[in-house]
Amino acid sequence: MKAIRLKFVAIAAVVTLTLVGGVVAVQWKEIRARYAGYCLRSAADDAARSAAVRTLLTLGEPGADRVCEAILCGPAAVRSAASAEVQNVRADDLVLPMVADRCVATFSSADDAGKNAILDLVPVFLLGDASVAKELVKLALVDGSPDVRETAILLAVRPDVGLAAAVVPLLDNPAAEVRRAAAIALAPPPASGSPAIVTENLFRRLNDPDPDVRALVAAGLKARGLSVTDVAFGRKLGSPVPEDRLELLFELRWAGGAVKDPGPWLQRLAGDAEPAVRAGAARVAVELGVAASAGWVGALADRDPDETVRLVAGFYRGRARDLRTVGYQK
Secondary structure: HHHHHHHHHHEEEEEEHHHHHHHHHHHHHHHHHHHHHHHHHHHHHHHHHHHHHHHHOOOOOHHHHHHHHHOOOHHHHHHHHHHHHHOOOOOOOHHHHHHHHHHHHHHHHHOOOHHHHHHHOOOHHHHHHHHHHHHHHHHHHOOOOOOHHHHHHHHOOOOOOOOHHHHHHHOOOHHHHHHHHHHHHHHHOOOOOOOOOOOOHHHHHOOOOOOOHHHHHHHHHHOOOOOOHHHHHHHHHHOHHHHHHHHHHHHOOOHHHHHOOOOHHHHOOOOOOHHHHHHHHHHHHHHHOOHHHHHHHHHHHHHOOOHHHHHHHHHHHHHHHOOOHHHHHO
16 A cells, blocks of 8 residues: 555656646746847847847747747847848748747737838748738738738739739729739739739729829730720720710720720620610610620610610610611521
């Protein structure tokens, strides 16, 4: 019985010492991290700052906390040293996702310089934990600072980030510099895969109040294969002024051979918010003999919410049938 009690006491002692040792180890890492953090803040030169950061990166979570704090909120020299050392961390080092996690948690509290410094590390964080790196980009895309959003846009369209779709709303951002960055990222054709925004949805941006945005979108559309005429038509199609869309109808009606196929343009105009434009689209389509228009001209005649549009489309639908009957050849 005594032997059993002695054995139990021995086991309890081992467990206690193990637990105490674990607590001491954790506390010792915290103590070392505090000291290394002090050395980083008080270092007199870049070499000392870099050495302090390297020490912090070996101390697990306590060290990762202070490295993230240095990058987000530290003076320029401290921030630079911390960023440089993080970029040298191996992709399989567990401290990399630790730093990234803490940067996500504290990102919104940093100033613009700190946020941009963290975003500069996204390519490195992608090697450790892509999901955390993408979360940082998402946070930056909705940040209040135009400067931070510009940086985030360039990252979002990277193939290994894959957040181009999240950039599309920024084409309507109040800040012109953000809209310019979004136009640069989205208007040209992507290197691979489908574009995040279809060509037709870019037409409205050809009327942006900022001339640089208009020029960037136009250049992107030309890179997608649109002609100068197509871009001019797209600008009028996407204009918020109804008279511009009516003018486009006139140009399509009298363009002759300058427009190989007016059908797609007329079909887009058939869905216009302005009743006069929809009615005009039906008329021009029939007058030009656009064969593919029968379906949507009939839809306007039967189901358009505006009575005048239904009457006009119905008239031209009947005229199209008459013209086909008279001019039909087997």
